[in-house]
Amino acid sequence: MPSHRSILPQRNGDSALREKLTRWDVKSAPYLYIAPFFLIFVATGLFPIGYTAVISLMEWDMVRGTGEFVGFDQYWRVLSAPDFWIALRNTVSIFLLSTIPQLVAAIIIAAALDRNIRARTFWRMSVLVPYVMAPVAVALIFSNMFGDKFGLVNSLLTQLGMTSIPWHTDPFASHVAIATMVNFRWTGYNTLILLAAMQAIPREYYEAATVDGAGAIRQFLSITIPGLRGTLIFVVVTSTIGGLQVFDEPRMYDHTGTGGPDNQWLTIALYLYNVGWGEWDFGRAAAMAWILFALILLVGLINLIVTRGLVRDDAAAVAENPGRRVLRPRRTTHDNARPVEEANR
Amino acid sequence: MPSPSKNVRRARRFSRPSPWVYLFLGVVLLASVFPFYWSFLIGSGDSYTVRDPHMSWLPGGNFWTNVDKVVNDPSVNFWRALWNSIYSSTLIAVSVVFFSTLAGWAFSKLHFRGRGRLLVMVVATMAVPMQLGVVPLYIMFSELGWTGNIGAIIIPSLTSAFGVFWMTQYLRQAVPDELIEAARVDGASSFRSFLTVGVPAARPAAAMLGLFTFVSAWNNFFWPFIVLDRQDPTLPVALSLLQSGYFVDYSVVLTGVLLATAPLLLLFVFAGKQLVSGIMAGAVKG
Numbered sequence: 047m048p049s050h051r052s053i054l055p056q057r058n059g060d061s062a063l064r065e066k067l068t069r070w071d072v073k074s075a076p077y078l079y080i081a082p083f084f085l086i087f088v089a090t091g092l093f094p095i096g097y098t099a100v101i102s103l104m105e106w107d108m109v110r111g112t113g114e115f116v117g118f119d120q121y122w123r124v125l126s127a128p129d130f131w132i133a134l135r136n137t138v139s140i141f142l143l144s145t146i147p148q149l150v151a152a153i154i155i156a157a158a159l160d161r162n163i164r165a166r167t168f169w170r171m172s173v174l175v176p177y178v179m180a181p182v183a184v185a186l187i188f189s190n191m192f193g194d195k196f197g198l199v200n201s202l203l204t205q206l207g208m209t210s211i212p213w214h215t216d217p218f219a220s221h222v223a224i225a226t227m228v229n230f231r232w233t234g235y236n237t238l239i240l241l242a243a244m245q246a247i248p249r250e251y252y253e254a255a256t257v258d259g260a261g262a263i264r265q266f267l268s269i270t271i272p273g274l275r276g277t278l279i280f281v282v283v284t285s286t287i288g289g290l291q292v293f294d295e296p297r298m299y300d301h302t303g304t305g306g307p308d309n310q311w312l313t314i315a316l317y318l319y320n321v322g323w324g325e326w327d328f329g330r331a332a333a334m335a336w337i338l339f340a341l342i343l344l345v346g347l348i349n350l351i352v353t354r355g356l357v358r359d360d361a362a363a364v365a366e367n368p369g370r371r372v373l374r375p376r377r378t379t380h381d382n383a384r385p386v387e388e389a390n391r
Numbered sequence: 392m393p394s395p396s397k398n399v400r401r402a403r404r405f406s407r408p409s410p411w412v413y414l415f416l417g418v419v420l421l422a423s424v425f426p427f428y429w430s431f432l433i434g435s436g437d438s439y440t441v442r443d444p445h446m447s448w449l450p451g452g453n454f455w456t457n458v459d460k461v462v463n464d465p466s467v468n469f470w471r472a473l474w475n476s477i478y479s480s481t482l483i484a485v486s487v488v489f490f491s492t493l494a495g496w497a498f499s500k501l502h503f504r505g506r507g508r509l510l511v512m513v514v515a516t517m518a519v520p521m522q523l524g525v526v527p528l529y530i531m532f533s534e535l536g537w538t539g540n541i542g543a544i545i546i547p548s549l550t551s552a553f554g555v556f557w558m559t560q561y562l563r564q565a566v567p568d569e570l571i572e573a574a575r576v577d578g579a580s581s582f583r584s585f586l587t588v589g590v591p592a593a594r595p596a597a598a599m600l601g602l603f604t605f606v607s608a609w610n611n612f613f614w615p616f617i618v619l620d621r622q623d624p625t626l627p628v629a630l631s632l633l634q635s636g637y638f639v640d641y642s643v644v645l646t647g648v649l650l651a652t653a654p655l656l657l658l659f660v661f662a663g664k665q666l667v668s669g670i671m672a673g674a675v676k677g
Contacts, residue, residue, distance in 0.1 A: 075581035094524030
């Protein structure tokens with residue numbers, strides 16, 4: 047007997063054939079409904095991933111469309127190329143410079159939007175405007191603003207009496223510029239996700255904390271941040287996946303698009319493109335794709351553990367025992383201060 | 392007994408915040424829109440504007456000349472790119488919405504063997520980076536003779552794991568099971584009850600998913616850049632061509648940026664509210 051739970055009512059008058067048809071409909075329909083996703087995924091996702099693994103073990107011949115098996119040679123070639131390590135350094139550097147300031151800014155902006163502001167929808171929409179812009183477009187605007195000689199940023203710096211910064215020759219400066227593009231586009235998006243989570247935090251916590259004499263910053267650190275735990279983990283992990291694949295911005299940062307004359311802003315994804323579609327070396331590009339995937343998994347995992355560790359104690363308290371335990375740390379620290387504050391009012 | 396001061400403080404959080412909050416949000420707003428104004432500023436000048444140390448903060452008079460240059464640049468194929476972007480993004484959005492609603496309906500409301508495990512598989516596919524499949528995808532499409540064809544960017548995007556997950560989450564709480572049973576009792580086939588019960592209930596989430604998919608399809612660059620012909624690009628690919636070559640006229644490039652972004656900005660003006668509330672609703676809470 048099939049184990050599916052039938053939601054069909056049994057009716058006496060129906061013919062056997064019709065009942066059979068209906069049963070078949072109920073049994074097979076779900077599979078038909080999910081089939082398109084899995085078919086497309088197998089053809090354009092799963093199969094290519096496996097195929098990438100195969101190609102990465104080969105010296106691929108573009109003309110013949112097949113390869114010669116060379117084992118892990120391509121991986122060793124990738125890992126022994128100095129360019130790869132420069133690209134890895136650049137990727138991690140740009141990733142850190144974009145993710146950390148972006149999330150800090152997103153939390154602060156979300157906290158401002160979480161207040162009882164006027165024209166709330168207007169403000170919410172305004173932070174999302176950069177998100178609708180293509181990364182390529184953002185990159186073109188910002189690489190212009192970060193121009194070495196005539197860029198807006200440098201002319202402002204010189205007007206303020208500072209020296210201009212070589213945005214396109216110094217590696218770190220170029221990372222800052224590229225990270226700025228990423229931050230510009232994604233901060234608003236993350237702000238809204240974090241704002242949604244903030245609004246789910248019960249307002250009574252804040253009321254109780256106010257009664258207990260906790261100030262705005264204290265409330266933010268002890269209620270808001272721990273309350274965001276799950277969402278923070280989600281946002282950190284998704285920005286890891288996206289941040290380590292950064293391609294559009296470094297590609298468009300100058301007119302040659304190869305990652306800088308000394309690979310100053312060559313990222314792994316850009317390097318993969320240069321190897322695959324510049325040198326037409328598909329075996330090495332495929333090996334690099336797997337290395338990039340391993341890197342994403344590794345950094346994603348580290349970030350997951352770090353984020354969980356950083357916002358743990360209070361969050362667990364909020365989740366398990368709302369209302370009571372959450373306020374305890376504050377009570378112990380503020381009990382003595384309270385009468386004083388009360389007296390001051 | 393609550394003292395009056397307590398009540399005052401209780402109310403404080405729900406009263407209007409100080410002007411500093413508005414000032415802060417105003418700065419954020421400026422930062423969000425300044426790059427657009429900057430593109431217009433450069434885009435309305437000429438090729439020397441960028442190098443002018445005393446550049447005016449008011450737009451120049453060259454905007455339409457530059458528009459003309461972008462639109463008629465033979466190496467960029469602007470109209471072709473615009474059409475390709477509209478066509479592919481619309482098709483992808485419609486297809487993702489339809490198949491995600493269908494799959495989300497099955498995952499949330501129908502009972503079948505392996506449902507839980509299959510849903511976990513769907514979610515797991517979201518972590519796979521595009522780069523992991525591009526080499527074989529490129530080989531596959533060139534074997535088929537489809538490189539340079541807009542179909543090569545549409546087909547891999549026809550469904551989306553995020554979409555399936557999103558619709559599953561939404562439909563799970565949006566449709567009471569009794570409603571489906573009622574449709575069943577009335578003799579509706581499985582697909583008919585999807586159409587009469589599922590589709591109307593899914594509408595708000597579908598609108599959001601459609602917008603979201605449209606925006607990301609429109610802005611997608613990596614794969615189209617690899618697989619499309621330079622003569623038959625989408626807008627981001629066309630934009631990338633504006634900057635190739637040694638003498639880059641930034642007033643033309645940034646005019647191109649504005650032209651490529653304008654359709655999405657228009658869409659955002661009309662549907663941004665929905666997009667915002669969709670993102671707000673879709674966040675992982677708690």
